Amino acid sequence: MATDSFLDRRRTIAGPGYNRWLVPPAALAIHLAIGQAYAFSVFKKPMGALISGNVDKPDALDWTPGQLAVVFSIAIVLLGLSAAVFGKWLERVGPRKAMLASALCFGGGFLIASLGVEQHNIWLVYFGYGFVGGCGLGIGYISPVSTLIKWFPDRPGVATGMAIMGFGGGAMIGSPLAVALMAQFKDVAPMGVAPTFIAMGIIYLIFMMFGVFTIRVPAEGWKPEGFVPNTQSNALITTANVDADNAIKTPQFWLLWVVLCMNVTAGIGVLESASPLIQESFSDTAMGVGRGVTAAAAAGFVGLLSLFNLLGRFFWSSASDKLGRKPTYMIYFGLGIVLYALVPTLAANASLTLFVVVCCVIMSMYGGGFATIPAYLRDMFGTMQVGAIHGRLLTAWSTAGVLGPLLVNYLRDMQKAKNLTGAAAYETVFYTMAGVLVVGFMANLLVTAVSARYHVKEAALAKVIA
Structure with a gap:
C-alpha cells in the first residue's frame, strides 16, 4: 500500500484533543497574502513610467492607465473562475494541497510579471499577475474558508469573518511593502518595479507556506463539545447536505x-x-x-x-x-x-x-x-x-x-x-x-x-x- 504524501488530505486530519483555534492563523496566512491584490494600484504610476522614468510625464511608449487597469480586472475575473473550476477538486484533495497550489500560482505570478516588466511586455504581466496570480487568488480564497466552516459549525459567521477579514487587510500590508521595496530598488531597475515583484513573489510564497504546513481538517463526525445543531429557530439552516x-x-x-x-x-x-x-x-x-x-x-x-x-x-x-x-x-x-x-x-x-x-x-x-x-x-x-x-x-x-x-x-x-x-x-x-x-x-x-x-x-x- 502506497504511503500517503505530506500533501494528502488524510495527513491533515487532526488528532484527538486538537485545538481548533490553531486553524485561523493558517487561514489568515493565506488571505493576508492574496489580499495584496487590493493594493495593486500602488504599481500603476510606476509601471506607467518605466520608459520615461517620470510619473508626471510618461513617454508615448509607456503603458497607459487603461492598459494597467486590465491587469487587476483579469486577476479578479480569474479569481471567480478558478474558484468555480477548482472548488470540487479542493474538497477532494483537501486544503493543504490547494493552499500549496495557491501559493505557487500567486508567488509565481509575481515572478512572471517581473519578467514582463523587465522586457516591457504587457502580455507577460497580464499572464503572470493576472492569469496565473488570479488562479492563486481563487484557489487560496476558498480553501481556508471551507475548512474553517467545518471547524466552527457553532459559529460559522465568526469563522468566515476571521479568514476573509485577512483578505480585506492584505492591502494594508501589501501597499507599504511594495512602496518600500520600490524605493529600495529604484537605483537598480526602472522605478524599482521588476525586483520588487521578484521580492514580493518570494516573500508571499514563504509566508503562505505557514498556512500549508499548519492547516488541519477535523475528523469525520467531529463536533465541538456540547454542540447540538439548532434548526428550529431558523428554517433556512439545514442539517442535510447538497453537492x-x-x-x-x-x-x-x-x-x-x-x-x-x-x-x-x-x-x-x-x-x-x-x-x-x-x-x-x-x-x-x-x-x-x-x-x-x-x-x-x-x-x-x-x-x-x-x-x-x-x-x-x-x-x-x-x-x-x-x-x-x-x-x-x-x-x-x-x-x-x-x-x-x-x-x-x-x-x-x-x-x-x-x-x-x-x-x-x-x-x-x-x-x-x-x-x-x-x-x-x-x-x-x-x-x-x-x-x-x-x-x-x-x-x-x-x-x-x-x-x-x-x-x-x-x-x-x-x-x-x-x-x-x-x-x-x-x-x-x-x-x-x-x-x-x-x-x-x-x-x-x-x-x-x-x-x-x-x-x-x-x-x-x-x-x-x-
Whole structure:
C-alpha cells in the first residue's frame, strides 16, 4: 500500500484533543497574502513610467492607465473562475494541497510579471499577475474558508469573518511593502518595479507556506463539545447536505448569486468614486479657502474606508451568527439603500463629517457581504461541499468586478459631459447604486429553504466521504 504524501488530505486530519483555534492563523496566512491584490494600484504610476522614468510625464511608449487597469480586472475575473473550476477538486484533495497550489500560482505570478516588466511586455504581466496570480487568488480564497466552516459549525459567521477579514487587510500590508521595496530598488531597475515583484513573489510564497504546513481538517463526525445543531429557530439552516452540482440547479443558489453580485457592484461605486468625490465636493470653493480636502487627506479617507472594509468583515459576519444570515443581508441592503441615496445630499451640503461616517458604514457592509456569504451557503447547502459551492458563487464577484467599474465610469463621464462638477457629477452614480441594492434586497427576500429533493441521500453521502 502506497504511503500517503505530506500533501494528502488524510495527513491533515487532526488528532484527538486538537485545538481548533490553531486553524485561523493558517487561514489568515493565506488571505493576508492574496489580499495584496487590493493594493495593486500602488504599481500603476510606476509601471506607467518605466520608459520615461517620470510619473508626471510618461513617454508615448509607456503603458497607459487603461492598459494597467486590465491587469487587476483579469486577476479578479480569474479569481471567480478558478474558484468555480477548482472548488470540487479542493474538497477532494483537501486544503493543504490547494493552499500549496495557491501559493505557487500567486508567488509565481509575481515572478512572471517581473519578467514582463523587465522586457516591457504587457502580455507577460497580464499572464503572470493576472492569469496565473488570479488562479492563486481563487484557489487560496476558498480553501481556508471551507475548512474553517467545518471547524466552527457553532459559529460559522465568526469563522468566515476571521479568514476573509485577512483578505480585506492584505492591502494594508501589501501597499507599504511594495512602496518600500520600490524605493529600495529604484537605483537598480526602472522605478524599482521588476525586483520588487521578484521580492514580493518570494516573500508571499514563504509566508503562505505557514498556512500549508499548519492547516488541519477535523475528523469525520467531529463536533465541538456540547454542540447540538439548532434548526428550529431558523428554517433556512439545514442539517442535510447538497453537492455542488445540484446546488447550482437550485433557485436559492442563483438568488444568492444576485445578492453577492449586487452587494459588490454597489460597493465598487464607493471605492471608485470616494477619493475624487470627496476632493471635488469638499473643495476650497465649497468649504472656504484653506478648508478643502487635499489629495493627502483624500488618500487618508481611502485608507479609512479600507479599515472599515476590514473590520466590517468580522463584525457583520460574527453578528450574523446571532441575527441570522438573511436578516443580516436585509440590513446590508435596506440600510445601504438609504445611505447610498444620502451620500450626494451630504456632499452637496458640504457635511463632511456625516459624509465620512456614512461612507465608512457603507464600506463595512460591503466587506461584511463577502464574509457572510460562505456562512449563508453553509446554512442553505450544508458543509459537505461548501467550498466548491462558494467557489462557483464567486463568479458573481468576477461579474461585479467588471460590471461595477464600467457602470460607475460610464455614469460619471456622462454627467461630466453635461459640465456637471462636484457632487452633481456623482449623483447619478450613487442613486443608481441604491437601485442596484434594491435588486439585491428583493433577491434576498425571495430566499427560502432548499427543497429536500436536492439533498444528498445517506448512501451517496457515505460514498462521497469515502
